[in-house]
Amino acid sequence: MQLIKNIHILTVFLSLGGFILRWIWVMQDSPRLQQRWVRIAPHVNDTVLLIAAITLAVNIHQYPFVDGWLTAKVLALLVYIGLGMATIRHGKSKQQRIITGLAAILVFVYMLGVAKTRHAFLFF
Numbered sequence: 001m002q003l004i005k006n007i008h009i010l011t012v013f014l015s016l017g018g019f020i021l022r023w024i025w026v027m028q029d030s031p032r033l034q035q036r037w038v039r040i041a042p043h044v045n046d047t048v049l050l051i052a053a054i055t056l057a058v059n060i061h062q063y064p065f066v067d068g069w070l071t072a073k074v075l076a077l078l079v080y081i082g083l084g085m086a087t088i089r090h091g092k093s094k095q096q097r098i099i100t101g102l103a104a105i106l107v108f109v110y111m112l113g114v115a116k117t118r119h120a121f122l123f124f
């Protein structure tokens with residue numbers, strides 16, 4: 001199960017790295033964003049991330065909408081995805097993309113905190 005956990009953590013950081021890279025490219029109006037692999041790779045990575053996540057949850061018999069910390073992670077992931085889409089795809093201005101991008105990173109750090117502490121409310 002350590003292997004699955006390592007895959008989960010690897011794909012988690014690939015997701016963050018891929019997001020930051022695309023964020024930089026969108027700020028630079030770079031044509032690199034249109035490359036085929038840049039459009040496909042995030043979906044492949046997210047699929048592996050989620051399969052590993054579900055496997056881990058089943059392994060420790062803890063589930064979203066049953067256990068608070070996993071519920072918090074899933075909800076935060078949805079917010080992270082929304083902010084990511086706002087930053088890369090739908091942002092109306094660069095200023096807006098900076099704000100949503102920073103917010104996405106904050107949510108990501110929150111998810112790392114939830115994963116480490118197994119607690120939705122990190123500071124209580």
Ligand code: HEM
Nearest residue numbers: 009012053054056057060070073074077108111112115116
């Ligand atoms: C929403 C889908 C997710 C689910 C269901 C999920 C589930 C899990 C589970 C059950 C574990 C514990 C594994 C164990 O201790 O045996 C775990 C570990 C971990 N998750 Fe997730 N995860 C999800 C998404 C994420 C995301 C988006 C991140 C990063 C932002 C993340 C970061 C981590 C990290 C860093 C660990 C290792 C914590 C440690 O050191 O023990 N997970 N995840």
